[in-house]
Amino acid sequence: MAGGKYALVVGNAAYSGEMALTNPCNDVRAMHATLVALNFQVTKLEDATLKDMKESIDGFVDRLKTDRASVGLFYFSGHGLQIDDQNYVVPVDFDKHGGPLATHMVAVQPLIEKMSSDVTLVLLDACRNNPGAQREIGTRGLSNIDDARALLVGGRIENTEDDAHTVSGLTAMKVDPNKNIFIAFAAAPGGFAYDGSGQMSPFTQALVANIDAVDLPLFNLTLRVRQEVLAITKDKQRTWDNSSLTDPFFFNPGSLLLFFGNIMALFGLLLSFIPYSLLLATWNVTWKQLAAAIALPLISLAILLFGMQSVYSRLRGNFKYTDATQTTVRSHLLLSLQKGGIGGYLGAQLAALWISVPYFLAWSSAYSRGTTRIEPESLGVLTLEIATAAALISCLLGIACIFLTRVTWSNGRLELVQQPTSRRILLGTLCGGMLTGLVTAPVLMAYFGSMNRPEVTPEYLLPGSIIGASIIIFSIVNFDFERLNAKRMGTSALAALAALACGGLAAVVVFGPLYALGIVQYVTHRLEQQFDDPVVMISGAAAYGLPVGLILGAVIGAAITLTERWSARPVI
Structure with missing residues (x-):
């Protein structure tokens, strides 16, 4: 050749x-x-x-x-x-x-x-x-x-x-x-x-x-x-x-790859404008809702600017070597906040649409059939609320899952695992998912329940959440400009798709018996009848949050391990 x-x-x-x-x-x-x-x-x-x-x-x-x-x-x-x-x-x-x-x-x-x-x-x-x-x-x-x-x-x-x-x-x-x-x-x-x-x-x-x-x-x-x-x-x-080189030489030239990394942030920015645009079409919008709606694209814009600055700084040669074996729990926490927060937020923008639109259509259909007397909220308000909730959940999910993959409790204190195995990564993400579900489910259930709205049952919650969880890791992997390359981008996409399948299987395994035994129906009924009881609310939220969090943790764990195995490069 x-x-x-x-x-x-x-x-x-x-x-x-x-x-x-x-x-x-x-x-x-x-x-x-x-x-x-x-x-x-x-x-x-x-x-x-x-x-x-x-x-x-x-x-x-x-x-x-x-x-x-x-x-x-x-x-x-x-x-x-x-x-x-x-x-x-x-x-x-x-x-x-x-x-x-x-x-x-x-x-x-x-x-x-x-x-x-x-x-x-x-x-x-x-x-x-x-x-x-x-x-x-x-x-x-x-x-x-x-x-x-x-x-x-x-x-x-x-x-x-x-x-x-x-x-x-x-x-x-x-x-x-x-x-x-x-x-x-x-x-x-x-x-x-x-x-x-x-x-x-x-x-x-x-x-x-x-x-x-x-x-x-x-x-x-x-x-x-x-x-x-x-x-x-x-x-x-x-x-x-x-x-004696007269021109720059690149072992791996690919400006478009760096551009693609920021395309994800740009895509997140465009998605974050959807709740804002829908809200503007709502006649009875409040200033609080409008402020929350404009905050979403502003956060997306900040992420985009951060990515552009990272690329520019990188190409100028700004670099400081850090020995991975010297990473501390504190530095790993900061890295988890950055990666998990950004990846979680970008994943949430897509997950919110996959949850809010089917939920809105089902609610509208139930109201038109007379099976519920609760008049549907506008799509703009509903999308804003679910996008905000999804952002909070996804950021916490990304941070907790990444942090717990390398942290263990030993000798009465937190210690860092320098080279976590696949089993350790999966265990950490499962724990991170369940922790996220346990913390966020009662808060969100109390909020949405107080608004007198139909339950966001698993059939509406899980598809969008699983997609969002896979997007979280795809975003984390490909928003890392130091490690981005074509192979890593391709393998992370394949890993995200494989993780979707893992999430679907996990959902069937976890929720199939719960539906078959009538546990989901029982919990829903109790929440509807005794929502004012804090014990019932917290226990019911945990009944939803723990299994949902377990499934999302499994999706993230599968995506991380498959990406690392197929790209031969660490994700965390």
């Missing part, structure tokens, strides 16, 4: 003796999966010998030239060093006793000069040697670093057939000013790079976490990677890069 994007990624870990490393193969697998998702045609090598590397590089260079590649990317994770101001990466069959040292490694500069793509990218997580590697290569003059599994070669080569010198770390490289070349190093010239205590090196971990961010310029990407690496290594490792 002419003009395509090609990558050669190499991870070498199985060095002999004490040179052996742990993470490079994990690094290269993560990079391979990430680049494939970004539409690169990727060649992956694990534990490559000198012969393997040379043959693959020759084939890679030829393909870039033959296919007139738009982007060519070379990535290496493993041992690397510099000799006489030249950078080399080390194959797994390195043998220091087989002749001149440089002949047993792969020089990086000639590779860069041969890559003929429109944009050439070289990513070197390759300045890693542990103390055992120093002994294997025969060097001296290195200082140890706390917790460093991978240190760089330094000092003078001894017991070799040449008198070359190795220096700590990789050196800065020549960049042809007439070509679009970008070179990123895991550490500054002469610096040390860590292999990391996790599943990947700090450099590759940060790169994989940010490389697929939509519409993130390469310059901003490297700033983020540098911040994360500095944080992970406690300021002991600083990344470095050289560039």
Whole structure:
């Protein structure tokens, strides 16, 4: 494919003796999966010998030239060093006793000069040697670093057939000013790079976490990677890069995706005008109702402006890395308030219409048939009231569900679960849903009951509520501009649809027996006869609120777990 994007990624870990490393193969697998998702045609090598590397590089260079590649990317994770101001990466069959040292490694500069793509990218997580590697290569003059599994070669080569010198770390490289070349190093010239205590090196971990961010310029990407690496290594490792790029480069260009994120807020704004417009057509509207109606689009407008500001700030490069493992209960609560509040409000705008319109039509039909003597309220007033109630319920639902997915009670205090399992997420959303139902049902039932109106029974309440709950998570996922991408947007939409099915099934399982046993009819009758009794009202509201909340929590839990599983990215 002419003009395509090609990558050669190499991870070498199985060095002999004490040179052996742990993470490079994990690094290269993560990079391979990430680049494939970004539409690169990727060649992956694990534990490559000198012969393997040379043959693959020759084939890679030829393909870039033959296919007139738009982007060519070379990535290496493993041992690397510099000799006489030249950078080399080390194959797994390195043998220091087989002749001149440089002949047993792969020089990086000639590779860069041969890559003929429109944009050439070289990513070197390759300045890693542990103390055992120093002994294997025969060097001296290195200082140890706390917790460093991978240190760089330094000092003078001894017991070799040449008198070359190795220096700590990789050196800065020549960049042809007439070509679009970008070179990123895991550490500054002469610096040390860590292999990391996790599943990947700090450099590759940060790169994989940010490389697929939509519409993130390469310059901003490297700033983020540098911040994360500095944080992970406690300021002991600083990344470095050289560039001769003349135009911005994006691994994942997609301005329309960012625009789509704000389209949801714009759509919410348009929906929030419906109650206001209907209310204006009502002849006996009060100033309180009018004020409440105008508040809905104002809140929607604030959300839209917040989204636009987030995109603008993001594209300017404003970013501060926060370690997920250092998240506190307080910071998680603030995040829940933001995400749950925004997602809940946007979900409520659609849910309100799905509840109010069928309820209004059923009420009007019952009145015309004479089965109720209560004259129907205007659609404008009814839609406003249900939209306001839905916003309050949905915001609390979103906040409670997100917060409880990661919070547990232990040792007499609230503690945060750093990486919640699917079971933990589902349990948290179920608890959040039931808590929401228990808190809001008595209040709403008291309000609507005092207005002498027909009960909002489950057949009217559940369809719109389930749709609203699925929209809550879709909004939360896709209003997160740091993580928004096409795959995540698609998987969240599929997850929302699957969650709708889960909600329908849960509604049948929960309310089917309640209807079959006559419990719903009994509760409705008691509320109608003894609504003035606070005990009856609260217990009746709980009878509605708890199962409805349980169903909505199941919808949100299903949507979160499916989105995380299908997109391989956390939602919370």
